[in-house]
Amino acid sequence: MTQKPASKSECTAAMLPVKDALEVLHGRWTLPIIIALRFGKKRFREIAREVEGITDKVLSKELKELELNQLVTRKVYDSFPPTVEYEITPHGESLGAVLESLRTWGTAHRKKIMGRK
Amino acid sequence: MTQKPASKSECTAAMLPVKDALEVLHGRWTLPIIIALRFGKKRFREIAREVEGITDKVLSKELKELELNQLVTRKVYDSFPPTVEYEITPHGESLGAVLESLRTWGTAHRKKIMGRK
């Protein structure tokens, strides 16, 4: 699909939203967290346990970012030991299609590059 | 779409290829380069001019990575002033669908977060 003469503005326009999306998905932890939450709402400690290797500091930071991006909501029940629930938003759920296409391509890529598995 | 009990292995399996795909797409420059090449084969200097801000060193490194990932091919014509042509492979082209879904989601995200534009 080799197209038109390719002006700079065309490239930029084509790229901006893609860049936005990738900025949301980038880091090492964003994805594992989102995927964990796609299986149902969870508390801080639960996420920390499921996303192995992450430190509290980083998890806390990532969750803040996800909240800013309106991908998850944070509900605080101020009970005796603090209870905070994180839940994915509809907007977060809408990442499903993106994840699916990444998964499809990633699978093909993996076969291509690594031969198998 | 809140699903099953969510075992660790399920999450991992769901994630691996997605992670692979994101690893290919990550960095600041990969995408601009790929998009530039989707408009047609180009020489080193042409890419350098189109992807503004990139330095030669980084471009050279990124192109090597893309070649390793079999997303672009490198053809050297050993003429008087060196001529090297980079062209996207079919596998590289197959990123189109991914890019498209990233673009779609990114557009929605942009509207949601920034209010407009």
Next chain:
DNA sequence: GATAGTGCTTTCCTATAGTATAGTGCTATC
């Protein structure tokens, strides 16, 4: 009354990505 669990925050440190700048061997042009 010591211990453990909760959801964080703080400090300090390292690794990696990216930047800036210059240089190389060669040629064609002025």
Next chain:
DNA sequence: GATAGCACTATACTATAGGAAAGCACTATC
């Protein structure tokens, strides 16, 4: 014969992501 273009490579720096470890206010349990 100076300059500029080509496709790189080299060196040395900065910025950002993330890691390790501890602390905090609080409570329920032993």
